[in-house]
Amino acid sequence: MKTYIKSISYYLPEKTLDNITINRDHPEWSIDKISAKTGIINRHIANTDEFASDMAIKAANKLFSEYNIDPKNIDFLLYCTQSPDYFLPTTACILQEKLGMPVDSGAMDFNLGCSGFVYGLSIAKGLILSGAAKNILLITSETYSKFIHSNDKSNKTIFGDAAAAALISDTGDYSIADFCFGTNGKGAENLIVKFGAIRYKNDVASDIFDSEGNFIKNDACLFMNGSEIFSFTSQAVPILVNETLAKNKLSLDDIDAFVFHQANKYMLDFIRKKINIPAEKFVTYIEQVGNTVSSTIPIALKECILNQNINKNKILLAGFGVGYSWAACVLEKNNGKIS
Amino acid sequence: MEINEFVQKFANQFVDYDVEKVHADVKFRSLDSWDSLTGMAVLAMVQDDYGIEIKVDEFLKLNTPKEVFDYIQNVKK
Numbered sequence: 001m002k003t004y005i006k007s008i009s010y011y012l013p014e015k016t017l018d019n020i021t022i023n024r025d026h027p028e029w030s031i032d033k034i035s036a037k038t039g040i041i042n043r044h045i046a047n048t049d050e051f052a053s054d055m056a057i058k059a060a061n062k063l064f065s066e067y068n069i070d071p072k073n074i075d076f077l078l079y080c081t082q083s084p085d086y087f088l089p090t091t092a093c094i095l096q097e098k099l100g101m102p103v104d105s106g107a108m109d110f111n112l113g114c115s116g117f118v119y120g121l122s123i124a125k126g127l128i129l130s131g132a133a134k135n136i137l138l139i140t141s142e143t144y145s146k147f148i149h150s151n152d153k154s155n156k157t158i159f160g161d162a163a164a165a166a167l168i169s170d171t172g173d174y175s176i177a178d179f180c181f182g183t184n185g186k187g188a189e190n191l192i193v194k195f196g197a198i199r200y201k202n203d204v205a206s207d208i209f210d211s212e213g214n215f216i217k218n219d220a221c222l223f224m225n226g227s228e229i230f231s232f233t234s235q236a237v238p239i240l241v242n243e244t245l246a247k248n249k250l251s252l253d254d255i256d257a258f259v260f261h262q263a264n265k266y267m268l269d270f271i272r273k274k275i276n277i278p279a280e281k282f283v284t285y286i287e288q289v290g291n292t293v294s295s296t297i298p299i300a301l302k303e304c305i306l307n308q309n310i311n312k313n314k315i316l317l318a319g320f321g322v323g324y325s326w327a328a329c330v331l332e333k334n335n336g337k338i339s
Numbered sequence: 340m341e342i343n344e345f346v347q348k349f350a351n352q353f354v355d356y357d358v359e360k361v362h363a364d365v366k367f368r369s370l371d372s373w374d375s376l377t378g379m380a381v382l383a384m385v386q387d388d389y390g391i392e393i394k395v396d397e398f399l400k401l402n403t404p405k406e407v408f409d410y411i412q413n414v415k416k
Contacts, residue, residue, distance in 0.1 A: 036354065037376050227395060230379040234387075266376050270383065 003125040004172025004334065008302040009063035010164040010295060011055050012044040017145075017156070026153040034157055039265025043160030043290035045145045052083040053091050055163035056141040060099050063137075063165040071100040074167075076133035077107040078123055080116035080140045080294050082322075083147075084109055087198075095139070106133060113191075114261040114321025116140050116294030117164070118329055121317075122179045124168035136168040140294035147193045147222040151207065151215035155222055158264060160290030164298035174315065177330040180244040182236060187324035190228040194219040229321070230267055237320055238275050244316065244328040255281065255330070256312045257304055261319045262286040262296035294319075340389070340415070342408050348388060349404045352380040363405040385411060 019041055023031040035041055046055060056079060064071055077099075079092040092107035101107070106127075112119050117140050124136040141163035148155045168176070195203045205220035217223040237260070245252060258277050260268055265286055272282050285300040292299060297317055305312065313333045320326035342363060350361035354372040367373060378398070386392050391411050393401075401407045 033372065033374060036372075037374060226375060227379050227382075230376070231383065234383045264376075266380075270380050274387065 002175040003128045005174045006167040006169045006172030007067040008166045008298050009066050010299045011059040012162050013046045015045045017043045017045050029153045037266040039286050040290045042288045046143045046161045052081045052141040052143045053085050056139045057098055059163035059165040072102055074101050074135050074137045075105045076136045078120050078138045079109045080120050082111055083143045113293045115319035115325040115327045117297040118317050118319040118327040121176055125176050138166045140164050142293040149218050149221040158291050160292050162292035162295040164295040173334050174331040178247045179329040182326040184324045190225040191322040193222050237271050240328050241275055248330040255314050255316045257315045259283045259300050259317050345408045346404045364403050366402050
């Protein structure tokens, strides 16, 4: 038996944040230089009263209507977010009811970021192969904008909000082959929202500046150590790709498209060259949406299948980032219709 | 270890329009497209191709590709 990605849809919030606005708010920030490097011109930002779970519902409803799917046929919901509505109950339980899923279905949240979609595929595959479920709704949804401090121009430039919904089933277009995983908690403090959860629930944070008056961080907000992340990614991802190819008994040339987590264009290009992936096989989709965390891969995958005119029999997905957590897998085209 | 090859690798971390401006004695931080991402890419290149990890605070003391080259050579001795 095989498992398949059957269909993908995604939702972007209506409000956008463009480089002109960022430049206006931070005139000292050479946004043109930065956007040339990051490859990002526009990001979508959730409204103040719009949350990850709201976006998740919109993405799922888009999936249902685009592909004529009856939510009553979903028997398991996997919800990947780092922005749950509450500490408890599980947000996926709330989504079950709002989406009209049956009560004899399973539902759970899992807390991952950039590696989340690939991990989600692995869990879905396990559920299907074990016979525990047949039609799995995997939703990724993130609102990092709500964690970003108004003075944090770097993170404002990079991150965008989005949600994506995918149907994983025992029939479909792209079968899910083998996975490799990676985890290193040493990197925990390099991409973190420190205060607000249980360990520092009521701690009060203050703005921290450097000797030149530049904003560094506030522990209640998103903090990212860019140079550490770059260093980790440039070491870990080439190894991940090689191990995943080996596990799938494939060579680099066998892969028709590489869909990596869309962190930023410059870093991706650096890694692409390091691994010797030809530019025409390397998917980038970041300019108009930014880094949407766990949704970057499903969004780029959807755009890669829909819009790109290249042969795509074998696709390698690689997610990496916050945690540190990373994972990759190969998808193989079923000789049927492409979604 | 050869300096011309090193300077070429150094230059390749810059965006296209600045590549030709990188020579051994250029103050690389004054180049238009220089930023922290370029800096990270240079450090990653040094690690990958020369096996040396230059800490960020050490790197801040080096101002030209030649100075970085000399630093690497000293470490290797």
